[in-house]
Amino acid sequence: MFKKILIANRGEIACRVIKTARKMGIKTVAIYSDADRNALHVQMADEAVHIGPPPANQSYIVIDKVMAAIKGSGAEAVHPGYGFLSENARFAEALDAAGVAFVGPPVKAIEAMGDKITSKKIAQEAGVSTVPGYMGLIDTADDAVRIAGEIGYPVMIKASAGGGGKGMRIAWNDEECREGFQSSKNEAASSFGDDRIFIEKFVTQPRHIEIQVLCDAHGNGIYLGERECSIQRRNQKVIEEAPSPFLDDATRKAMGEQAVALAKAVGYTSAGTVEFIVDGARNFYFLEMNTRLQVEHPVTELITGVDLVEQMIRVANGEALTITQDDVKLNGWAMESRLYAEDPYRNFLPSIGRLTRYRPPEEVADDAHVVRNDTGVYEGGEISMYYDPMIAKLCTWGPSRGEAIEHMRNALDSFEVEGIGHNLPFLSAVMDHPKFVSGDMTTAFIAEEYPEGFDGVTLPQEALQRVAAAVAAMFRVDEIRRTRISGRMDNHSRRVGKEWVVTLQGESFEVKVKADKKGSTVKFIDGTKLRVTSDWTPGDPLAVLDAGGEPLVLKVGRIDAGYRIRTRGADLKVYVRTPRQAELATLMPEKMPPDTSKxxxxxxxxxxxxxxxxxxxxxxxxxxxxxxxxxxxxxxxxxxxxxxxxxxxxxxxxxxxxxxxxxxxx
Incomplete structure (x- = not known):
């Protein structure tokens, strides 16, 4: 087995590879740019080598610099992660020439399947159903418009060397095609150093379902079930799950066998993913093959128990697979939510800055419940403008899909992130969306359900009442503490009122709070009573409560006369006032924002x-x-x-x- 592996990547995937290598007793080498000098993957690795300025095209994807780091460190193998050089045949060739093992497929397989144009031609020759499109290279925007007209709008403009949604645009008319062609070329050149573009028919109402394959150099190949990746925004996956709620056993078997056959046809080894578009009748069409580890690989690991990174390393070491197709059993259900540094309230635009608070939920792994967080950041670290905005992958597992979703809801509510914009509220909103819960979704889910963008969650009345009760009980505890700190310790309980008006989401609730040693009973004006218990202490940014017999997790921030509360995707300003204060508050004029319309x-x-x-x-x-x-x-x-x-x-x-x-x- 290898003694030392260099990870030619950064962020969470570099950290992920380091964890498995450490488990296998293999030393690791990290590479880093100026922007990543203090990054988590650098801290975790046994060694680290500096390779240049922050832009990836001056550091992480400069083959000569990476090769120099390999030679200087004495690494025997390289894991490329995903993105960057992971599907770059020239890099694989350079490693082969240097006698360094590539933890990935052979050069010929990368050339055949890593290039989306070539892979489609091979798939067609192998009898695999493919989406209609133009397989040749497209040189100019005029050519793109002409070809799109022949295929018929809408079309997908894609970077041949692309991945992760980079260099990809949907065009519905000539103008969008012309603009999209140029933007795709620019993004492709910047991200991959390859600006080749191709065009294919955009299939409306599709589901994006992919098959995980694993092959060795001894002729063995298996598939490890599928992943549903239909929740996408700007062609970038946001939430993935395994298995798919849509496939039946027969379709899963047919897709899996076809994926393995395609991999074997090109002499594929290592882990790879064959992506399909599946229509409402479960007809499936080959989309592309990613000749690398996928971002969403953890959900496959959670339902199969197979460490894909370990298998990749063993295959690269020349070992034969010890797992047969009959050994692959799909157990339970897994969810993955991608945490992005972006502002969901500003059309998901990227956000950068310092993570002033970063506290993921506690990781758990037992027979009934798994919470896993793959991340590459830490509290106090910087989110840079130079790289992909994904900062963590939060995964949950449960025996059933419903349980996996419920575990994800609670984990998202418990995830504390401050200092940057982030998409936690949106992820929570999806987990509660009836269409998602039912499994009735396509890749158009976000566009259809949030056509005007995401502006937060409006909590239903029952949930609103539970939050109001919880906050009233918390406020009472806060008031008692303030009374004690002020020095008025005598009869402090009589100084803290019992009647309050809780205002949130445009509604006001008149409540009476009756406390005892074990918690509080909150009575509403309509006679409803909710019991609230918690060990929350004023100043804690996270409150874990029981309200009305159900668990409730609140992120808490202090504001004048109340709190900023975030829960289940809702971001609320909750005011707790005495009846008189509430009466006077209604008379206060509302502050208008400045006019920026011009x-x-x-x-x-x-x-x-x-x-x-x-x-x-x-x-x-x-x-x-x-x-x-x-x-x-x-x-x-x-x-x-x-x-x-x-x-x-x-x-x-x-x-x-x-x-x-x-x-x-x-």
């Missing part, structure tokens, strides 16, 4: 790629104004209505912060 504000920290207009131009609704790049993604900012540009404050190459004024209008 300004284009930068929605995220990023780099201005180009400005499409000039001062004095009259712009129309929907017209492109400028392009901002952040975390390897290009974002085109458009005019919301007809206007005249009076002032432009930026130029290409400028770095901007959130809400900086890009341009002004008449």
């Amino acid at each position: 300004m284009l504000l930068c929605p995220m920290p990023g780099l201005i790629v180009k400005v499409d207009v000039q001062e004095g131009d009259e712009v129309q609704e929907g017209q492109a104004l400028c392009t901002v790049e952040a975390m390897k993604m290009e974002n085109i900012l458009r005019a919301e209505r007809k206007a005249v540009v009076t002032r432009i404050n930026v130029e290409a190459g400028d770095s901007l912060g959130v809400d900086e004024v890009i341009m002004e209008f008449e």
Whole structure:
């Protein structure tokens, strides 16, 4: 077995590989850019080698620099993780020439299947059903428009060397095709160093279901069930689960056998994923093969008990698989939620900054319940603008899908993140969405269910009442503590009132709180009584309570006359006042936000790629104004209505912060 492995990656996947290598007794070498000098994967590895400036195209994907790190460290093998150089044939060739093992497939398999154009041709030749599309390279935007017209809109514009949603656009007309082609080329060149583009038919109402395969160099190949990856935003997976709630045994077997046959046809070894689009009648179409470990591999590990990273390392070491297809049993259900550094209230735009608080839920692993968090960050660390915004993968397992979802709900509520924008509220909202709970979803789920974007969760009346009761009981504890601290210790219980008005989500509840040594009974004006128990202490940012006989987890922040409460995707300002204070509060005028309607504000920290207009131009609704790049993604900012540009404050190459004024209008 290898004695030392270099991980040619960063973040959570580098940390994930280090954990398995450590379990196997293998020493690890991390590589890092200037931005990652203090990163978690650097701290976890046995050794670390600096490879350059923050941009990936000056560090992590520069083959010569990575090869120098390998030679200098004496590593015998390299695990590429995903993204970066994981599907780069030139890198695999360089390793082979240097006598270093690649923890991945052979070069020929990477060339055949890692390139999406070539893989589709091979799949067609092998008799695999594929989505209609143009398999040749496309040179210009005019060519793209012509080809899209021949295929028929809508079409998917994709980077040949792409992955993770980078370099991918959906176009519904010629204008979107022209814009999407150029943006896809730019993103592909920036992320992968390869700007080749192809186009295929976009299948409406599809489900995205992928098969995990595992092959060795001795002719053995197996599939380890499927993963449902239909909850996507901007072609980027957000929530995955295994198995799929949609497949039956016959379809699963057919997809699995076809995936293995395709892998064997190209001499594939190591772990890989064959992705399919599945329609409502369970017809499936080959989409692409990812010749690497997938981001969502943990859910497969949780339902099969197979450590995929360990298997990859063993296969790279020349060992034969010890697992047969008959050994693969799918046990229970697993969920994965991707925690992104992004602001769901600002159309999920990237967010950067320092993690002032980062406390994942406690990890658990027993026969009835698993909570697993794969992460590459820590409290006090920086989230950089240079890399993918995913900072953690929260996974849960349960004997059934319903139990896995409930474990995920509780884990999301217990996850504390402060200092950056994050998508925890949105993840919680999906877990409670009736369509998701029923398993009735397609890749259009987010676009259909949140067409105007995500603006938070409105709690139903019953849940609102439970939160009101819990906060009233918490406020009473807080008031007693303040009374004691103030020095008024005599008869303090008589100084703290029992009658309160709790206001949240536009509603007010008049309550009476009766406390005893074991908790509080909160009585509402309609006679409803809820028992609240908890060991919460004022100042704790997380409250774990029982309210009305059901568990309730609240993230808590102090504000004037109450708390900022976050639970189950809802972000609430909860005010607790005496009846008189509540009466006076209704008379207070509401503070109006400043008028920014005549300004284009930068929605995220990023780099201005180009400005499409000039001062004095009259712009129309929907017209492109400028392009901002952040975390390897290009974002085109458009005019919301007809206007005249009076002032432009930026130029290409400028770095901007959130809400900086890009341009002004008449």
